Amino acid sequence: MKKYLLLGLSLILGASLWAQERTITGTVTDAETGESVPGANVVVKGTTNGTITDFDGKYQISVGSDAVLVFTFVGYSPSEVEVGNRSVVNVGLNLDVEELAEVVVVGYGSQQKKEITSSVVALDEKEFNKGNINDPTQLLQGKVPGLSVYNKGGDPNSTSTIRLRGISTVGANTEPLVVIDGVIGASLQNVDPNDIESINVLKDGSAAAIYGSRGSSGVILVTTKKGKRGGGVTANYNGYVAAATILNEQPVMSASEYLAAGGNDLGAQTDWQDEVTRTGVSNVHNIAISGGAENTTFRLSTNFRDINGILDKSGFDQINARANISHYALNDKLKINFNMSLTNRKSNYSFNEALRYAALYNPTAPVRFDNGEFFQAVLFDNFNPKAILEQNINDGKKKELNFNIMAEYNITDALSFTVNYGQQYDNTLNGEFYPSTSFFRGLNRTGLARRYTEDGRFSLVEGYGTYSAKFSSVDMTVSAGYSYQENFREGLLLELGNFPTDDLGYYGIDLSGNRVLGLASNVNVDSWATPDEKIIAFFGRANFTIDDAIFLNASVRREGSTKLGVDNQWGIFPALGAGVDLNKYLALTGVDILKLRVGYGVTGSLPPASGYSKQGVGYGFNEGGAFSVTRDANPDLKWEEKTEINLGVDFGLMSKLTGSVDVYTRNVSDFLQLFTPEASGGGNTTPYWNNIGSLTTNGAEISLNYDAVTTPDLTWTTGVVASSYKSTLDDFIVDIPTVVGNLGAPGQNSTFMIRVAEGEDIGQIWGPVYDYVDENGAPVMKDLNGDGEIVADQGSALAENGDFEVLGNGLPALELGWTNQVTYKNWDFNAFFRGAFGHSLVNTYRAFYEPIDPGAINSYNRIKSDKAVDGLTVSQFSSLYVERADFFKLDNVTVGYNFDMSNSSAFKSIRLYANIQNAFVITNYSGIDPEPVLQDRGALDNGARFDPANQNVLAPGIDRRYNYFTARTFTFGVNIGF
Structure with a gap:
């Protein structure tokens, strides 16, 4: 407020004040080296009158009597100088040691x-x-x-x-x-x-x-x-309301277009995508209180989230509470820190399948019959999407609690010891219910209910000591410690049908008639518990700094895990690193930082669960019951190991531009996967976990930040991050190529789209190349090998005479982020752009629903796009449905205003802001979302449950039909400090 008061006074006094002004010149330099400091801010204290130094560190400014100049620059401590009677004021800035x-x-x-x-x-x-x-x-x-x-x-x-x-x-x-x-x-x-x-x-x-x-x-x-020591008690409130709307819908035929294409007229006009979606209004509130006395600090926070997605009935309500308390004792030799967090979330998962059926359901069908019951045609793979949401239940609850207490004791100024004990608990309880009237599920089972619960417990105990010393020009820090981790999980799944009433939902699962009647296959009861998964480790690290410019680091960890075979439970993971501040020795003009660094390290991976080195056994009730082997033992199961070499350069130029460049290569050997042997000569085909191959990834990354404008009123900082990598499958247990990523039903089962082969890139989309449409409306593929015969059936995808080729890659060749932060007086503006380039997607909506089959059009709507081929009536996967999905988007833009609260006794700060996520997307991809799909979850037709363990990272690039629709979100919020 003071600066505005002075500014108003200057306008009133006018000529008399200007008459006393004079011009001051000078040079701003580094106090230690004497080099000029370009871009430094020079401001008359208490005013908005300011300038910046030029390339040679020189400045010129008009000042009044009794002026005080304030000199500031990033990396240096501020300096205030009284002008007095001088006309030349030269200043040497000292480095800000803390920064x-x-x-x-x-x-x-x-x-x-x-x-x-x-x-x-x-x-x-x-x-x-x-x-x-x-x-x-x-x-x-x-x-x-x-x-x-x-x-x-x-x-x-x-x-x-x-x-x-x-x-x-x-x-x-x-x-x-x-x-x-x-x-x-x-x-x-x-x-x-x-x-x-x-x-x-x-x-x-x-x-x-x-x-x-x-x-x-x-x-x-x-x-x-x-909390901060000696900071008193402060409170903060952060809250916002957000409205999510659909960014893109599937481009389907309208009712009139559908009828013109030969569709069956059921007498209504229904926008099914509109029926199952909404504007998802969410609100979030965060309240935090923190404080600190001389010996104790604390921070307590509570977070409330009421989140609603654009798919009707999707979202969650959540409350999270977090506490942190730190205490200093024994003349600050002992520091004890306690953290605790509790989250309670209630979720409505809704049904993503409703989005899929909204795209293909007859647009002339009504939502309900005249009697109020949901309209439903008895057709294969065709369900009223509104009925899916309204009739069925899919919700759950999850609670998570974690806490840890960490104590650090400084035995001497050079020697300290730290112990850390923590535990984490989680509990999940989900429920699904499909009434007897649900065509989607439940109709043929006279109702269907599922209950699923799982509990997890994780414990951690660690201790390590750190010793620091200085010898002449060498600073040394050495650490050594011990770690113990233990994890346990247990769960239960019940699935039953045949209920006398739908009124109780899944709470009436005990009323199931399947308990006394019907096939045993209609009752699904599954319970499980993991062994106590333990990890024990001993680790050490040494850091050396020589001449404040040469940096050496080394670490090693010896670790054992119960997840592996008894003879392979222990592994050693070393690392080495070196760096040098070249600028200290080269003293390059205009260069602030020039550090070269190189690192080498070995890490490992474990199987996703315990027991995979041992035999898995199942039990079947057929023919009086019998045990069977579901997974073979592999006592030789061992670590998956990754070695990586990284070369990097960090630089800073003219106190404006900073950045880093990294190039790396890494090799993953003995990677883990569930493997099923092929039957040959009556051999065993039981699957087992094994170390089955190796892969190599080479990549490069760059990060740049530039302070483009640094004036007293206006600042603009822009930054770019970019990365590129390529992964190659070096070795595989199957020495012949294979294909993965099944397209699925209806009509395209056993259509695999991703090629996996030794010596080739990971992520290759593989298939025939579309040529033209024959007189029967079927696609004709190209004769790629020129042998005069077209072999393009899916069963010949890997045949020597097959006409298949790489149609694209599911992994992006380049990923980009571009940040712009601008401040103007009390305003702030942030725009973040993001892009990915070089990746392709299989548009499965088009592959299934674009060809206009004269028989199917009577019942199913169709996708329309400018890539559709006239006369094509038969669905068959080919290059026609593989699209480049490059995109560039304004991912996030925020405008905020900070109120001047310097004269307020009630508030320390108030900031209002507005934000848009997914403001716009530039892409040629005809689907609803061009973002890469880094792994495949399978076809999952007709509401099948997804098992997270079935993620296939070797099958990227398949844009599945169950994907959630993309939203554009508008947010309005406030931050208040008390």
């Missing part, structure tokens, strides 16, 4: 940013994505080079698919390890995005090796917000 010594959290400790030799990206709250963020991984989307985060369609009840530097494993855990406040493997769903202070991503093997068998897919370190 240059920025500390970055790494595994089991922290390092100064300049000393890091591995590929690590650190983001804080101001750099996160904005808007309606319900999944913490969305904070990082497009912000970290090499990190792919995709939630295709944006189903509020699904989590994002995350990949760090492409495919890191095939059958083990494909997503990065999450560490929250030091707790390994903590759940990201149990931390609210509003409570996160910073996220660090350990990308390469040399950074992640300290976490051993769980770090193969990278590591995401989350630090939550905490």
